[in-house]
Amino acid sequence: MDEQGHDGTGRVDLSFTVEEAQRTVRVPPGVTVFDAASWNGIAIDSTCGGHGTCHKCKVRIDGPSPITRHDVKTFSREQLDAGWRLACLVNATSDLAIEVPPLTTRPKAATVGVGRQVILRPAVQKRYVELAEPTLEDQRTDLTRLLDAIDDLEPVPDLHVLRRLPTVLRQADFKVTAVVVDEALVDVEPGDTTRAAYAIAVDLGTTTVVATLLDVTTGTPVAVASMLNRQQPFGGDVITRISATMLDPAALDRLRDAAAQTLATLADQVCTEGGVDPAQVYEVALAGNATMTALALGIDPEPLGVAPFVMSTPQPPDLLASELGLRLHPQARVTLFPALGAYVGGDIVAGMLATGMDRDKRTRLFIDVGTNCEIVVSDGDRIVSTAAPAGPAFEGGAIRCGMRAADGAIEVVKLGGADDPVELGVIGDVEPRGLCGSGLVDAVAELVRVGLLDASGRYVADDVAKEIAPSLADRLAYVGQERVFVLHRPAPDAEPEDCVVLSQRDVRELQFAKAAISTGWTLLLEELGLEHRDVQQVLLAGSFGSYLSAASAVRIGLVPKLPVLRIVAAGNVAGEGAKMALLSVRERAGARALLEEVTYVELSDRADFNDRFVDQLSF
Amino acid sequence: MDEQGHDGTGRVDLSFTVEEAQRTVRVPPGVTVFDAASWNGIAIDSTCGGHGTCHKCKVRIDGPSPITRHDVKTFSREQLDAGWRLACLVNATSDLAIEVPPLTTRPKAATVGVGRQVILRPAVQKRYVELAEPTLEDQRTDLTRLLDAIDDLEPVPDLHVLRRLPTVLRQADFKVTAVVVDEALVDVEPGDTTRAAYAIAVDLGTTTVVATLLDVTTGTPVAVASMLNRQQPFGGDVITRISATMLDPAALDRLRDAAAQTLATLADQVCTEGGVDPAQVYEVALAGNATMTALALGIDPEPLGVAPFVMSTPQPPDLLASELGLRLHPQARVTLFPALGAYVGGDIVAGMLATGMDRDKRTRLFIDVGTNCEIVVSDGDRIVSTAAPAGPAFEGGAIRCGMRAADGAIEVVKLGGADDPVELGVIGDVEPRGLCGSGLVDAVAELVRVGLLDASGRYVADDVAKEIAPSLADRLAYVGQERVFVLHRPAPDAEPEDCVVLSQRDVRELQFAKAAISTGWTLLLEELGLEHRDVQQVLLAGSFGSYLSAASAVRIGLVPKLPVLRIVAAGNVAGEGAKMALLSVRERAGARALLEEVTYVELSDRADFNDRFVDQLSF
Structure with missing residues (x-):
């Protein structure tokens, strides 16, 4: 246990109450209450970017939360006693109940990503104007009249706007709101509608797609929804989906439709939940890997x-949301992230934006763990990136009892405790049905720690097991010819084949996956002339990476051997990057600039890759 | 008769033979053979712009054509005897038969408009490239690879191109032709297709729509077609069509459909006639008045x-041809001309381009005669323009025996000849059925000249008529209470009501029309501090203006009293301007710059307009 009260393992439940509505989210320990809220679409006042200086992110906490010097400056003694704290300074190390007051300020900035503060300058801009009516002395065209009144923007009108413009201006007595997205005048609405401006940030994952509806006038999330990508029937990973298009000429259209349906369903859902008219959603930012895009x-x-793994374009063109099947404002735009390579896509560029990889001066290692694992290293000056083919182990694929992170999945494993030699954390707190990625990493890490797996990744002999871990030795068993470790027995007399087990082959799968990843960052660090110990922060990103136990990740060598506090769960950074792109055209330009700033390192043609890979196999 | 052998009246027939095919066109006398060919889509070699310097526009002429010093330099004695001449130097003063040799050069320039030479730099550009195939050492994206090979253009790809790009590149072994329109990469075609690049120039008239298919690689017209605007059933002029949209909310969509059908029909027709695949037509330039646009x-x-007559925008946005219902290349673009005012539209801007109003240093007066008459004056430095509501007289409307310029229409009238006191030129050389605009102007001008109409526009008394014009006096008759002049009797004993006549009321209609126009140019000349005699050239534009007799126009005061040689039929300048915009992005930019360079003068709010108008009524 370190000074922040957590050891980088397990989960905490945070129960938020916002204006009578209650929602519980489950996050890795150590995440700030502010970040946990933000990632889950719960808006808390803030203008400083979570640095404890604006003193606006006031919440009332029920549960352990140390008082900081900023809290003392902000709250009275009574308030502190009642649990009031600044949300950005509370590290959630145990389950907490949090009361969030309604938003009080109209912010000029929003906090998104990993502690990134973004000055609000969305691509979606509204301007209310009251125009002088035309006369014979002033025959300026309708468009000129409108644009003359908007001095800070010079948008180009859509044909659709021109079609309606004469009628709208006259019906609204020349009092209208111009709607601009980036450089396009997409609508002219009667009256003053400046308060209603929304956009949707989408993390278009291979497995899961997450959409966040944002109020771009305040930077606050209005609703979040996620669902499985409807492309799943074509295969669980990008390679099987690409193969599908190679085998069947009709598959590309069907995959495109499936993506469109997924996006449309989520868009409908967030609009309904947020009580927002879809016609007031003017932009979508989409972060996905190169294949999903x-x-x-x-x-x-x-x-x-x-x-040789070639993309069609580094920067997909902006397009209309309707071209993606979205039913939002008819002229709503979609903005996409550039990609650095076929396997370091727009999702990673969004992630780099959200984590400030291009701004932070520290030496940092960013890892998005998945079937394809993307790795970025920055020394505060240069940035290098690569992709490592980790295989499906982390998503439960090719693992005997593997499953996705759904109810019944073991996500936390602790071995050798005095009371309970096999302590399991199970999603949904139900009977365990299998093992998800973080549970797999935990299980292997714990088995290595207690000595039941040797450094080469082999289960030790039964007699050795009895000697070094007597309380666990009876868990070692056989399924057919293969050794397994029984994590959970559904009944006392259940046969090993009916139990949730970790097989020798499972261990090998994980070894290969982690070796691919650690070879990747080892080579990138070398590229910059750095040692492991130079890394000041490791960011574990993505839906799986964020839920990985930092301690276990260190133990099995998935990340460099560093203090767990240097290893940070970064959350859904692709989705956060998408939010940033919506809230700030400057940040969006920053994402596009990454194309020039980041060097992509192709590993598959390196002569030394296989040697390095073998070096990295052992625990 | 002047030194060029014509007096500014009548018509000549030019019969062109191009590779065995024969076509006859009817033009006002004085037009050069080169211009007459060009306006009618007949291609003649030229690189100098019709200035007699390139010596390429060789044709063989059967009929009177003086030999110039340039002809002597270009042709042998035998060739000159055989009728070989430079087409740009032959003024057609009588009917001619012209043999046009096949094109021999691949020109770098084309001659369009009124003697305008245009260096070919079309917006449609094709580039054939043979690309290195990707390797692990060269993982540039498909798009980057392509664009790196095209160093002089930096187009932005359409999504549709990206969709096909990976497949096309690989199926074509990375040997492809990039198709660029303006700043968009609209296609990537397998192999070398650089020779096939077409565009369509459209003069979108209220009455007639004319389309010219151009080969933009050579600047030569491939086919021309024209038809009545299918919006005709909604009314003959812009005001009745605008009224239709005000009375019936569905009318706008139906008018839009009618325009789309007209354009699509013409596009099909020119592609069929030219033997060109519509998918190889990549751009359309559309010149129309503000209402048609x-x-x-x-x-x-x-x-x-x-x-107060307000447009929605001075510069309509570029759009896809498919949005106008055109079935050309799926990503073909449409470019539109800016408009200076509600009644000085894109057709006039195109006409100003075609006549070089912004480049010519002479003081020139440009008049597009029609229901709405557009007038432009340039002193070689400043340019002013206005619109004058001439009414329908010139198009045969509100005229007792008025009709369009179709078979049976009297287009030329000469009175008082020794052999034949009423000599008529009739379109189609058939029995006269009515009077078109140029016939109307001729008839009034001749009646004024012989004295049957007095300066106030009244028919003289019968006794006066018998005295001053004994051979014509019996043509004066009554229809009801109204005096008429009988132009044509279908039978010797036909009653006046069954004859083609010019009534007193018809004369009044023309008086009002010409007064509106001459008030317009009088005020514009004043605006620039000019006198009538300062005008060095009058350009009569448009389908009607070009066929007007210069002498008659001078006589009735429709144009300033100048020698007829200073009055030039400019042809379909809107269509010519559209061609120029297709052939040269520089000229296109010039057209857009006219928005800033031309001052629009609104006449309807001028206190002195009515006084001036009354001044202009007399002949």
Whole structure:
């Protein structure tokens, strides 16, 4: 246990109450209450970016939360006693109940990503104007009249706006709101509608797609929804989906439709939940890997799937949301992130934006763990990136009892406790049904720690096991010819084949996956002339990475051997980056600039890759 | 008769033979053979712009054509005897048969408009490239690879191109032709297709729509077609069509459809006639007045039709041809001309381009005669323009025996000849059925000249008539209470009501029309501090203006009293301007710059307009 009261393992439940509505979210310990709220679409006042200086993110906490010097400055003794704290300074180390007051300020900035403060300058801009009516002395065209009244923007009108413009101006007595997205005048609405301006940030994952509806006038999230990508029937990973298009010429269109349906369903859902008219959603930011992006746009993905792994374009063009099947404002735009390579896509660029990889001066290692694992290293000056093919182990694939992180999945494993030699954390607190990625990493890390797995990744012999871990030795068993460790017995007399087990082959799968990843960052660190110990922060990103136990990740060598506090769960950084792009055109430009700033390192043609890989196999 | 052998009246027939095919066109005398060919889509070699310097526009002429010093330099004695001449130097003063040799050069320039030479730099550009195939050492994206190979253009790809790009590149072994329109990469075609690049120039008239298919690689016209605007059933002029949209909310969509059908029919026709695959037509330039443009785009035209006459935008946005219902290349673009005012539209801007109003240093007066008459004056430095409501007289409307310029229309009238006191030129050389605009102007001018109409526009008394014009006096008759002049009797004993006549009321209609126009140019000349005699050239534009007799126009005061040689039929300048915009992005930019360079003068709010108008009524 360190000074912050957590050891980098397990989970905490945070129960938020906002204006009578109650929601519980489950996050890794150590995440701030402010970040946990933000990632889950719960808005808390803030203008300083979570640095404890604006003193606006006031919440009332029921549960352990130390009082900081900023809290003392902000609250009275009575308030502190009643649990009032600044949300950005509370590290959630145990389950907490949090009361969030309604928003009081109209912010000029929003906090998103990993402690990134963004000055609000969304691409969606509204301007209310009251125009002088035309006369024979003033025959300026309707458009000129409107644009003359908007001095800070010079948008180009959509044809659709021009079609309606004469009628709208006259019906509204020349009192209208111009709606601008980036450089396009997308609508002219009667009256003053400046308060209603929304956008949707989408993390278009291969497995899960997450949409956040944002009020771009305040930077606050209004609703969040997620669902499985409807492309799942074509295969669980990008390679099987690319293969589908190679085998069947009709598959590309069907995959595109599936993406469109997924996006449309989520958009409907967040609008309904947020009580927002879809016609007031003017922009969508989409962060996805190169394959998901290509499939959503209907671009032939085949060259992404075969050597030499080539993308069609580094920067997909902006397009209309309607072209993606979205039923929002008819002229709503979609903005996409650039990609650095076929396997370091727009989701990673969004993640780099959200984590400030291009701004932070520290030496940092960013890892998005998944079937394809993307790795970025920055020394505060140069940035290098690569992709490592980790395989499906982390998503439960190729693992005997593997499953996705859903109810019944073991996500936390602690071995050798005095009371309970096999202590399991199970999603949904139900009977365990299998093992998800973080549970797999935990299980292997614990088995290595207690000595039941040797450094080469082999289960020790039964007699050795009895000697070094007597309380666990009876868990070692056989399924057929293969050794397994029984994590959970559904009944006292259940046969090993009916139990949730970790097999020798499972351990090998994880070894290969972690070796691919650690070879990746080892080579990137070398590229910058750095040692492991130079790394000041490791960011574990993505839906799986964020839920990985930092201690276990260190133990099995998935990340450099560093104090767990240097290892940070970064959350859904692709979605956070998408939010940033919506809230700030400057940040969006920063994302595009990354194309020039980041060097992509291709590992598959390196002569020394295989040697390095073998070096990294052992625990 | 002047030194060029014509007096500014009548018509000549030019019969062109191009590779066995024969076509006859009818033009006002004095037009050069080169211009007459060009306006009618007949390509003659040229690189100098019709200035007699390139010596390429060789044709063989059967009929009177003086030999110039340039002809002597270009042709042998035998060739000159055989009729070989430079087409740009032959003024057609009588009927001619012209043999046009096949094109021999691949020109770098084309001659269009009124003697305008245009260096070919079309917006449609094709580039054939043979790309290195990607490797692990060269993982540039498909797009980057392509764009790196095209060093002089930096187009932005359409999504549709990206969708096909990976497949096309690989199927074509990375040997492809990039198709660029303006700043958009609209296609990537397998192999070398650089020779096939077409565009369509459209003069979108209220009455007639003319389309010219251009080969933009050579600047030569491939086919021309024209037809009545299918919006005709909604009314013959812009005001009745605008009214239609005000009375019936569904009318705007139906007018838009009618425009789309007209354009689509013409596009099909020119592609069929030219033997060109519509998918190889990548751009359309559309020149129309503000109302025709608004209706084609589906923009509510109501404010154009009621004071203070306001347009929706000075520069309609570029759009896809498919949005106008055209079935060309799926990503073909449409470029539109800016408009200076509700009644000085894109057709006039195109006409100003075609006549070089912004480049020529002479003091020139440009008049496009029609229901709405547009007038532009340039002193070689400043340019001013206005619109004059001439009414329908010139198009045969509100005229007792008025009709369009179709078979049976009297287009030329000469009175008082020794052999034949009433000599008529009739379109189609058939029995006269009525009187078109140029015939109307001729008839009035001749009646004024012989004295049967006095300066106030009244028919003289019968006894006066018998005295001053004995051979014509019996043509004066009555229809009801109204005096008429009988131009044509279908039978010797036909009653006046069954004859083609010019009534007193018809004369009044023309008086009002010409007064509106001459008030317009009088005020514009004053605006620039000029006298009538300062005008060095009058350009009569448009389908009607070009066929007007210069002498008659001078006689009735429709144009300033100048030698007829200074009065030039400019042809379909809107269509010519559209061609120029297609062939040269520099000229296109010049057209857009006219928005800033031309001062629009609104006449309807001038206190002195009515006084001036009355001054101009007399002949």
